Amino acid sequence: MSRIAFTPTRIAFVHPDLGIGGAERLVVDAALACTSKGHEVHLFTSHHDPARCFSETRDGQLPVHVHGSWFPRNIAGRFYAFCAYLRMIITAIAMALFYPRFDVVVVDQISACIPFLRIFSPKSKIVFYCHFPDQLLTQRTSLLKRLYRSPIDWLEERTTGLADTVLVNSKFTAGVFNATFRSLQHIRPQVVYPAINVAAFGSADDNGGGRPRGFARLALAPNTTFLSINRFERKKNLMLALEALLGLKQQLTKAEWEHVRLVLAGGYDERLPENREYHAELQQFAQANGLADHVSFKRSFSDEEKIQLLRSCDCLMYTPTNEHFGIGPLEGMISSRPVIAVNTGGPLETVVHKRTGFLCNPTSEAFTAAMLEIVRNPDAAEQMGVAGRARVLDKFSFAAFADQLEEVVQNLIEAGPSPAAATADRRRQPSRKAKKL
Structure with missing residues (x-):
């Protein structure tokens, strides 16, 4: 890092399912890294099973808030992506409405909730961590499946572009990101390698x-x-x-x-x-x-x-x-x-x-x-x-990972209000015509 000017902030991580896996390990380590820098960190998810999770989310090291678990994971054994998107949206809206404002919100895996964060928490800076484009993770073996996935794929690309910063887990993923999201060529994802807690x-x-x-x-x-x-x-x-x-x-x-x-x-x-x-x-x-x-x-x-x-x-x-x-x-x-x-x-x-x-x-x-x-x-x-x-x-040390994330956070804080926040502020200001009246 080029500077060590840390500003403590409130940071929220929004993740679809805090189970056991590489993506879950990364978000837990990212939360721990931000905590190590003196930030107040909270995890939000639609599912968290104490019997099947990482210990840091169970023993109190990281506060976990569950919202949206009542919404089904599928409908008649189908529509998994649709349900996952809605559960993530519910989680994000609950976070924005029922908790004090967070300075930075890190959205993990599913970007569909970002527009709702823009609406309900317009002053929060939003980071999207893209593990891999979701549209590449499912096969389109039938016309019906292609029709079902088409609006979901469109939504993924459009909502990803609403983040203030996009992070990816490797140079490989960065290349796939740019090749997949043709309308987001102006975005250059920043590579932040996952780390090991040595x-x-x-x-x-x-x-x-x-x-x-x-x-x-x-x-x-x-x-x-x-x-x-x-x-x-x-x-x-x-x-x-x-x-x-x-x-x-x-x-x-x-x-x-x-x-x-x-x-x-x-x-x-x-x-x-x-x-x-x-x-x-x-x-x-x-x-x-x-x-x-x-x-x-x-x-x-x-x-x-x-x-x-x-x-x-x-x-x-x-x-x-x-x-x-x-x-x-x-x-x-x-x-x-x-x-x-x-x-x-x-x-x-x-x-x-x-x-x-x-x-x-x-x-x-x-x-x-x-x-x-x-x-x-x-x-x-x-x-x-x-x-x-x-x-x-x-x-790939935890210290290097923490420093990379800290630089992302500090750059966002120093950049001032996001365009969405500035637009929201302008809308709240009375017009000149209204003032004269």
Whole structure:
């Protein structure tokens, strides 16, 4: 940062569902970062389950206000986007009407509520954090679906352009933003990388000093354990990890195979049919291919359990293609573990090929080859783990993240009233003609 002139402000974060996931982790870390700078911070959401959330939103560190949970998440199993937009609008209106004015409002993921913030809280500066254009996250497999999505896509683009500042999570997302929103070419999104709260993951000694627990190194800990941390959703492509494990089985000796394990851990919401169905598909694949004794499933977990999973593995596998950023690779690297990730999207900006892990084509053959390197070359895996932790400390620390966000906040405060606020003030002023009368 070029200056350290901090002005304490009231900041609100508006997020659709404070569950467990990369987007949720980012908004929680952003709120903590603003708190660390002396700001008063509140989180607003339409859903918050104390049994399935990050601890900071449960233990009082961050005040959470829930509005709009009464509105359904879908209508007869359809219209998820429509309902999500309305729930977000309800949350934002409740925040604007029932709480003292916030100086800065950070809208996360869904921009549809921004016009209502302009109306009901015109003096607030609005930041929109775009993880990825929503219109690119759903398939248009029928004419009816295209007709349904068309006004929603239009609304997303128009409302995104109403924010005072747009932030994105990677250079990859910034490029997609400009390619998708053709009418917003005048906006240059600012990249603010998500960060890792280094203190929460402990020191290098806590994580084994960078030494993986490979069976070739430690007789008392014989297993080589690969770990995947991702929600049980098809777009996360967890099947790739199982297919790669099957390929690894075919290349290892019987003695080597006996010491290999894969843990599939991730967010799981019983309310979501896809979570239930995909989890069952993965289990069936493991059973049908003789992998069941080598694969463990962990559905949802606490922060403490996640850290323990990372400390007890030898390598983190990250399987999504074109992931917007992906916090998983950072969590693996700060835990001094090499990372095997797909060579697209955010991992291209976090993982350094053959230095902190492997960037692979999204094929089982490519992932199997990288897994074989981890199993048979533990010295190289150890060096990658050490290099990965150093990279996170240098490029993706919580302190750097907090400073970036602080600069965004201070720039907004110093810029004065937003155009919408100025327009609202003019409308409240009596006209010259009215004064004469």
